[in-house]
Amino acid sequence: MNVVFESINNKLVIRINGDIDHHTCETVRQKIDNEIAKKNSKNLIFDMENVGFMDSSGIGVIIGRYKQVTTKGGATVMINVKPQIKRVYEICGLQRIIKVFDSLEQAVNSLP
């Protein structure tokens, strides 16, 4: 489990590598929160390309980060969402709050 960050026009790209379940989500959460604090990020792009599996524990982490930046007026989007993750995302109602884009470019352009 590791998390790699990139900043594009002040937007934080979060690339998670590995499964996101209850066992790994605490590490994911801490790494992201450190980076958000360090960069004072408002807009988040979750790149799910290298996430093979995610359950509702992962949804909890994503909603938590979403809430954090929303209070600062920011937004959260996702890219490269595989079918298993897409289904969990939909069942948990994330489509109402987090948009999924086909490419990093579209995701970056969608954010203020």
Added chain:
Amino acid sequence: MNVVFESINNKLVIRINGDIDHHTCETVRQKIDNEIAKKNSKNLIFDMENVGFMDSSGIGVIIGRYKQVTTKGGATVMINVKPQIKRVYEICGLQRIIKVFDSLEQAVNSLP
């Protein structure tokens, strides 16, 4: 589990696809014996390229075919042997009776 055959200069090439354990070895045995009977083969080349796993049940099948053609004056060789299979092969003493070659060409040329 399937087994594919090819005849090269009257030598029977036996390509096994899948794991060879006690569960699958009966099928492997039957298919090979049918083909040996049909072609009246004396010389056998086992191509292990697509065998991901083999245990001593597989060794039993190979020794059985070896004995069968040896009584007719034939020989048995192997190609494309992966490390796990090579170790089982050595522990079971097959190197004393069945040579391993690096290529199909060398295997074919080694047989009378």
Added chain:
Amino acid sequence: MKIDNEMKLELLSKSQNESFARSVVAAFVSQLDTTIEELADVKTAVSEAVTNAIIHGYENKIGTVVIISRIIENTVEIEVIDSGKGIENIDMARQPLYTSKPELERSGMGFTVMESFMDEVEVTSSPGQGTNIKMRKTFRSL
């Protein structure tokens, strides 16, 4: 109903065993003819139930999680059993978004995921004794 195959797995309630548990059930179910999506659904449902046993049932104390899986024709039945604290109000627990541990950023969607991905989910629980989640899914891909 004839059981075609059956297995029972007992694990310690350690979070590192969550991925092991879901892989084992997926490997067992893969003897049936399923699509990749159906197999992923089963994995996800098992992950939810096992995680709940660990964090809610045992609350991070070490206990045993039992997983039983049966194949009956093209149906899989999976039970995830803990001997932990149990659930007081099952109807409330099954509500989407309900969680007793919001401080852990739980989404409260575990049961909803299980219900969406499996055909049936039965919950039996006694406070102080433990919880049994029994799920069924029939594969129609044949």
Added chain:
Amino acid sequence: MKIDNEMKLELLSKSQNESFARSVVAAFVSQLDTTIEELADVKTAVSEAVTNAIIHGYENKIGTVVIISRIIENTVEIEVIDSGKGIENIDMARQPLYTSKPELERSGMGFTVMESFMDEVEVTSSPGQGTNIKMRKTFRSL
């Protein structure tokens, strides 16, 4: 010696479960830092012990095969247990090339493979009651 992790798997003695059994143990052991070869060794040893329980222990009747695996630091301990016919003469059974079922083209090399691939193999058996194969391997790849 502190047990770091432990699991118990119960299976029906069906030959289709042989590959399932060895994959489960490999998945459990993969929480340790092993080489691909070491993991393949464990898989092969488990395959031999489970196959023996099925064909020699239960002689193709349906019974339960129990597999227990423990992780203790960088050592794995694996027990494969059947409640089948048992072994009369363990020393003879362990001899290379000895098989009681030559008509099935058994190679008689199962125990030799287990002994070569694992660091220790202990066999306990009572005729009419069953057999317990306990194997240990320490991974030094760290």
